[in-house]
Amino acid sequence: MTSRVPAMHAAVHILKDEGVDIAFGCPGAAILPLYKAMETVGGIDHLIVRHEAGAAHMADGWARTTGRPGVALATSGPGGTNLVTGLYTAYADSIPMVCVTGQAVSTKLHQEAFQAVDIVEVARPVTKWAVQIKEAAQVPWVFREAFRIAREGRPGPVLIDIPVDVARREIRYDPAVDAAFPPRTVAPRPARVEAALDLLLAAERPLVLAGGGVILAEAAAELRALVEYLGVPFQVTLMGKGVVEDDHELNMGTTGIQTSQRYANASFLESDFVLAVGARFGDRHTGADLDVYKGDRTFVHVDVEPTQLGRVVEPDLGIVSDAKLFLAALLAAAERRGVRVRACARAETDSWRARCRHLKRTLTRREDFDDVPVKAPRVYKEINEAFGEDTYVVTAIGLYQIWGGQHQKAHRPRHYQVCGQAGPLGWEVPAAIGVKTALAGLGRGGTEVVGIVGDYGFQYTAEELAVAAQYDIPFVLIMLNNEYLGLIRQASAGYAMNYQVDIHYDETGTDNVKLMEAYGCSGRRVVDPADIGPAIAWARKEAVATSRPVLVEIMIEREANTPHGPNIDAVQEFEPTP
Numbered sequence: 234m235t236s237r238v239p240a241m242h243a244a245v246h247i248l249k250d251e252g253v254d255i256a257f258g259c260p261g262a263a264i265l266p267l268y269k270a271m272e273t274v275g276g277i278d279h280l281i282v283r284h285e286a287g288a289a290h291m292a293d294g295w296a297r298t299t300g301r302p303g304v305a306l307a308t309s310g311p312g313g314t315n316l317v318t319g320l321y322t323a324y325a326d327s328i329p330m331v332c333v334t335g336q337a338v339s340t341k342l343h344q345e346a347f348q349a350v351d352i353v354e355v356a357r358p359v360t361k362w363a364v365q366i367k368e369a370a371q372v373p374w375v376f377r378e379a380f381r382i383a384r385e386g387r388p389g390p391v392l393i394d395i396p397v398d399v400a401r402r403e404i405r406y407d408p409a410v411d412a413a414f415p416p417r418t419v420a421p422r423p424a425r426v427e428a429a430l431d432l433l434l435a436a437e438r439p440l441v442l443a444g445g446g447v448i449l450a451e452a453a454a455e456l457r458a459l460v461e462y463l464g465v466p467f468q469v470t471l472m473g474k475g476v477v478e479d480d481h482e483l484n485m486g487t488t489g490i491q492t493s494q495r496y497a498n499a500s501f502l503e504s505d506f507v508l509a510v511g512a513r514f515g516d517r518h519t520g521a522d523l524d525v526y527k528g529d530r531t532f533v534h535v536d537v538e539p540t541q542l543g544r545v546v547e548p549d550l551g552i553v554s555d556a557k558l559f560l561a562a563l564l565a566a567a568e569r570r571g572v573r574v575r576a577c578a579r580a581e582t583d584s585w586r587a588r589c590r591h592l593k594r595t596l597t598r599r600e601d602f603d604d605v606p607v608k609a610p611r612v613y614k615e616i617n618e619a620f621g622e623d624t625y626v627v628t629a630i631g632l633y634q635i636w637g638g639q640h641q642k643a644h645r646p647r648h649y650q651v652c653g654q655a656g657p658l659g660w661e662v663p664a665a666i667g668v669k670t671a672l673a674g675l676g677r678g679g680t681e682v683v684g685i686v687g688d689y690g691f692q693y694t695a696e697e698l699a700v701a702a703q704y705d706i707p708f709v710l711i712m713l714n715n716e717y718l719g720l721i722r723q724a725s726a727g728y729a730m731n732y733q734v735d736i737h738y739d740e741t742g743t744d745n746v747k748l749m750e751a752y753g754c755s756g757r758r759v760v761d762p763a764d765i766g767p768a769i770a771w772a773r774k775e776a777v778a779t780s781r782p783v784l785v786e787i788m789i790e791r792e793a794n795t796p797h798g799p800n801i802d803a804v805q806e807f808e809p810t811p
Contacts, residue, residue, distance in 0.1 A: 235405040240369040241270035243406040244333075247376040249276045251413060252301045254674045257282055257291040257667070261308025263335025263348070266400035268306075280670070280704055283696040285312050287663040289319020290694070292330050294627065294667025297650050299675065300451065302329040302383040302391075303667065309335050310348025313394070314355060318657050321359040323390040325654035326472060327449055329383035330390035331376075336365065339396035352394050361389040369402035377414045385416035387538040388449055419537055421554035426562045428550055429508065429533045430570070436506030436531065438585045439465050440485065445472025445653070446511020446536060447556045453477060453646045455560035456510070462564060466589045468497055470512050472653045475643030478622075485589055488801060489518045492638025496596035498801050500589050502528070510535045511556040514545035515654065520801045535559050598639060606790040607762045609633070609713055613640035615765040616711065619773075620683060624648065625672070627665045628685040630656030632793075633713045637685060659693025661686045662710070662782075666697060669706050681709070681773065688714040688786075691745065698752040698782055707776035709769070710756075712745060712786040749784045756784030 244267060248256070255278040260268050271277050282288040285307045292303030307313050313334040323330045336342070337349035356363040362382045366375050372395075379391040433439050443456055453476045460467045460483050468485045469476055471492045477484055486494030488501040501507075507530055512518075514534075519526040527546060534541070534548035535556065542551035552559060600614035613636060620626075622644035628637045629652050643649035650668065652660045665684040672680045691712060701708070749756040755775055759768045765787060772783040 235407045237403045238406050240372045240402050240404045241266045241400055242274055243373050244376050245270045245274040246408040251380045253304050255670055256304040256306055257288040258306030259285050261312050263309035263397045285315035286318050287694050287697040289316045290660050290663035291667035293323050293328050294664035295671040296328050298668045298671035302331045305332045307334050309337050310350050313352035320390045322652050322655040322657050324359045327388045329388040331379050333393045336394050336396040338398045356392045360392050363392040365394040369399050369404050381414040381416050418555050421552050421559045421562050425552045426566050430566050438504045439506040440504045441465055441467035442507050442509040442512050443473045443476050444470045444512025447476050448646045450556035452557035452560050455557055459560050459564045470518055471638055475649040476646050478644040479642050490520045491635045496592040499592045499596055506531045508533045513541050526801050609636045609789050610640050611762045612787055617642045619769045624681045625668050626683050627661050629660040631687045633687050658690035662694045663697045665708050666701050666706050669708055684710045686712050698754055702753040702781045705780040707780045708782050709772045709776055710782055710784045713789050714786055715789050715791045745786050754781045759787045
């Protein structure tokens, strides 16, 4: 007969079997049975965070790096509600996570007991599944189902809420006869693959558009094989950045209104056919006015989530499919039609590839500025030159996300990590911790991680630096400081906004280097662009030597205009004369 074990022991066995080697969280009374089970069963490391939002963001970074669901833990009440921003971030970017919250005693939930918030209803809009376990015997099924749902189709976060009295019970469970629920995959219908190939071959100026779904499906190799076989130029969305290296001769960058390349916008507007795979046509990619974006182009849209088809752009052909399976099927179909594919090398297509190469060579942005205050493009020039292709870059929201999308080089899938749609301030520090711990678990602890932050957002989760210091987690933080925090404080104090740049700190500013030191870390401030490279070199060595985060704070100009290139919507953008 199956033996009886604490219900939370079964939960820990399942977490381990699902590939979880670390969890991020903050213990509290209602979640303690799970913590006790982790201690007793063993096999799962744990990082105690300073705020539950940090736990969710760490699990997010871990998941983006491994491709497996990250795990965050929180206690009842505000512990659970503090996870919500992290859940939304993962939900918006299709990141698999399993978050577990403790809950007040089940018999008291209807009596407004202490910290008895209905976290399931709070989290439901920003999760794929939010569930409260009513009976302890359901623990194995709920945890297995949570991991299946988090991974299957369009990935995303799941929340499991467990009343403390349920968590304390025993159940019958045998890990030897338990197994994961395999996620179902969706293969494309052959007739639709052939129809997509017909439309692609009929085009004179085709583009393939690779979204974040291609990375999530581990389909980078299939994308590369397809575009190289057909000789078709391709673009990426912000979430697809790095799926194939930016410097690939067929990579035409990112189209959009902000995080874009000038040559990308130009080539997109000249195209007559777009094959979008694993992309959701976000408004920062399409712009607000879809008439210009759609134009007279033919669209084929491939997505594993059926509700994405036609949501923004009505496709001429919609295909529900896993990105990896579709790209492989399309390549196989093209290879079977070898003679017809070779006909794709007709004069029109040859001239289209040449036109794309010309745009990529000429419609660039300047980066070699020597100005003081520093211009942001110069910072990215130094970053691209300093770090190798295997470096993981973690960045979030604001002007520096725009500059990063425009200037940051990406070379490999999952190495450029950006919270694209939700854009929470303060994501970078905890996410970088999650990335670094994931790499350590993969046996790649020496791989460099770089967080790129702004002076304002940095304040939101700076306390998580103490976690990195406590657990010896080294990475480099590069801050682009336009003294925005100082401007906010001046405005709140009743002062007029002054956009003159003063490279100093007064009562309106924050000494970020001293803030780093307060958490046991170190940093340097840079004013002259000639000092950026040496400061980054110092930070890389210092991070290894101290096994802690190291800051390079670069004082940049407060206001800057960026040449966006040809418009993809009706919004007129600033375009300086070269």
